[in-house]
Amino acid sequence: MAAKPMLHYFNGRGRMEPIRWLLAAAGVEFEETFIDTPEDFEKLKNDGSLMFQQVPMVEIDGMKLVQSRAILNYIAAKHNLYGKDTKERALIDMYIEGVADLNEMILLLPVSPPAEKDAKITLIKDRTTNRYLPAFEKVLKSHGEDYLVGNRLSRADIHLVELLYLVEELDPSLLTNFPLLKALKARISNLPTVKKFLQPGGARKPPVDEKSVEKSRKIFKF
């Protein structure tokens, strides 16, 4: 039996969280080694484990993979969550890159300069309700199916639902006018593997707080 994937990151969401979501949704058990101190990080770098001296890094199937997209693409393909052909994959990629763009804005909010934060939040809310959520609601409306692509669960559904949870944390009212997205969120959340991940004690990490941002800044020096 293959060893479980081992995730190397700090004990927070950051750029590893979509990987945790995807592995969990695919029903893959994994382990985590948390980087808690600058020394932990130095050790990983000096080991030669990090191709570009950065995390996330995931040990999986004999590889030490860095770059979150490389990791996600591998997991998705391995677990048949990446569409049935190149055209389905093109749609999935288009959708998930849109998700990633909005996710990036939300991810970086805690580290934006305090003077810029309010403007950033306004921009995020505007993009959410005027650009991204309408685009995905339109996809679901166009085919009336239960999943974004190919009438079948794919990574696109997982990544989008992860994003919808983040949007809800920012401001629940943002989801008001998107009934199909709310239904997708409920459906995906009820899949046994996802349900387990969302329960307390699951591998899902809690929202960022100021203290953990400060800790990460010390370890990763940003």
Add this chain to the structure above:
Amino acid sequence: MAGKPRLHYFNTRGRMESIRWLLAAAGVEFEEKLIQTPEDLEKLKNDGSLMFQQVPMVEIDGMKLVQSRAILNYIATKHNLYGKDIKERALIDMYIEGVADLIEMIMYLPMTPRDEKDAKITQIKDRTINRYLPAFEKVLKSHGQDYLVGNKLSRADIHLVELLYYVEEVDPSLLANFPLLKALKTRISNLPTVKKFLQPGSARKPLLDEKAIEEARKVFKF
């Protein structure tokens, strides 16, 4: 015969240039519809052609694809430039995401506030010679083959060589201590399709000067 892919973007490198390189290297003829005024961009948005109201957009095989990674992944797969299996693809993805990180820094240097520019250039040079080029030189040294992955041309070689041209534009001396990368650059540049793309009169876009960028910013308000 299928229609040629049609690229929609500004008359600049930006986020379309990697796509131009990849199509050209794959020997695929394409057309470009250049966005030259705010009205051109508005028309595209109002057409419903842009899923997230952004370019690049490429019309290809009956799809209107946005998001550069979605477009690149589709082209690479279609033209057998994405490895022979998911493990080769994982390596390719890891490498090209590192390339993308450095290209992003270089491509967006002109948008850096003037008082931050020198520091940014210093950081780019440091990352180039201490993080990225050593990582890729090490890959080539590890197997001694002519291509980064699988002893066969892939998109990883194309994207990396594109990057090496940008590095050379920033400062040719940056490549001095990387003989295997210099050899790769020469080899790839000599492939007939790439050689053609590198010649004057091709679709390859030039480095923009400060004045042209200021103009573009005024016209398109960014």
